[in-house]
Amino acid sequence: MPSSPSGVVTRFAPSPTGYLHIGGARTALFNWLYARHTGGKFLLRIEDTDRARSTPEATEKIFEGLRWLGLDWDGDAISQFDRAPRHAEVAREMIARGTAYPCWSTQEEIEAFRETAKAEGRPPLFLSPWRDADPATAPDAPFVVRLKAPRDGETTVSDLVQGDVTWKNETLDDLILLRSDGTPTYMLAVVVDDHDMNVTHIIRGDDHLTNSARQTLIYRGMGWDVPAMAHIPLIHGPDGKKLSKRHGALGVDAYRDMGYPAEAMRNYLARLGWSHGNDEVFTTEQAIGWFDLTHIGKAPARFDYAKLESLSGQHIRAMDDSALLGELEGFLAAQNRPALTDTERAQMLRAMTGLKERAKILPQVLDMASFILGKRPFAPDAAGAKALASAPAGMMEKLTSRLRNANWTPSDLETVVREFSTDEGLGLGKVAQPLRVALSGRTVSLGVFDMMDILGQTESLARLEDCVNSAATGA
RNA sequence: GCGCCCUUCGUCUAUCGGUUAGGACACCAGAUUUUCAAUCUGGUAAGACGGGUUCGAUUCCCGUAGGGCGUACCA
Known part of the structure; x- marks a missing residue:
């Protein structure tokens, strides 16, 4: 299994249910920056245990998005689904250790339990009658495996971003580890995979903060060390609401198509939630040199196109001419537009100083180059x-x-x-x-x-x- | 409902008890100019609210309000 000189191993673990959206891209970027900063490893794992919602196309989209952003991962991407036998093995071991148990309660029984609990004003956390039952009384039927979570005391997660966060154990339930068809749930799979992959730092969205407490219990159930955690705040839309497709929740390919250079995208995304003093415009090399977990903010940030665009313009202007030309040719290719002729390329190079002063995004550079790319006679607008x-x-x-x-x-x-x-x-x-x-x-x-x-x-x-x-x- | 997290200019943020609360984007005004952009100069603009702790709170504590996340045989 992977290890690294510095000992740091991070991972990005998207589920392949769609494209790589902007929040996921930033999570990937933070993991990548931290690994590169520390000289550690950045691993990629596809969380495809939900067969109904996972598609190979989505996986390919994610690869594509990461590649465009320049976030190279170490080794091959791991399929979580492929590791199902290992997950089941761990579940069995937990039963043997007495930190998990089989449960034969039916969906209906659970439903009924929750309803009465709610009616009586109690927390709807399911308390399984099988937790301490005699296995001899078990019916001959499929069962799930549940975590035997401690009922007393508390669980603390020492989060690198959020600080110490504590839960009373009575608010954490006996979550399901293995479904009745023998497949693992997300909670079990992440823990087993992160452990087996030697992940030392889990950097992910803070929508997982509550999960980290339950996962901590699973680590303990196996007697494993809990990796360092860093829960980063989510990105919101320009209106402060949750990101939706109407504003920022587009796939990263949409930003590529709009003509933002990848480097500008990395700069913008890095600056969203993380800071290095008053530095606003920086190269990826600088970001790698500066990146740390202690300067990640706790509050969610809104996606701001105006600032992205401004940053994009500054990166375009700072790029040297041939690099920018390469960027433009890549953009043209991605748009299925005709490639530049040698003459056009030469003229573009000569015009570059003037072209890049006037553009914030790639299509604007091309638009400004229409006097080169267009043909006589020029009908005036x-x-x-x-x-x-x-x-x-x-x-x-x-x-x-x-x-x-x-x-x-x-x-x-x-x-x-x-x-x-x-x-x-x-x-x-x-x-x-x-x-x-x-x-x-x-x-x-x-x-x-x-x-x-x-x-x-x-x-x-x-x-x-x-x-x-x-x-x-x-x- | 319960649990957890969050709260500095419109936006992204700096500040690790003492600052005229700084920078960037956006916006406004001016300069420059063969157009536009860029650039330069200047300007407007912030600690959600209420209590504490302290000689002194944006900073520490409590509460309120608002927002978010979780509470699945989804991930």
């Missing part, structure tokens, strides 16, 4: 048409001919255009704006001189001529 229309009659034609003899460098082009605007008695903006539209079809783009430089003289002039011609035909 609504605002562009307006800008063109407001230019003095014949101006574009005069400008085009003036440009024909220009020396094609950004600074010379700027000189020519500035002289032209002075000669025409126009502000530079009055000339540059129509020029921009002629080159790109839009009113928003890189600097016009940079575009002309990247496009080259032939292509630039051709676009200007397109513009003049379409004006002549009275478009």
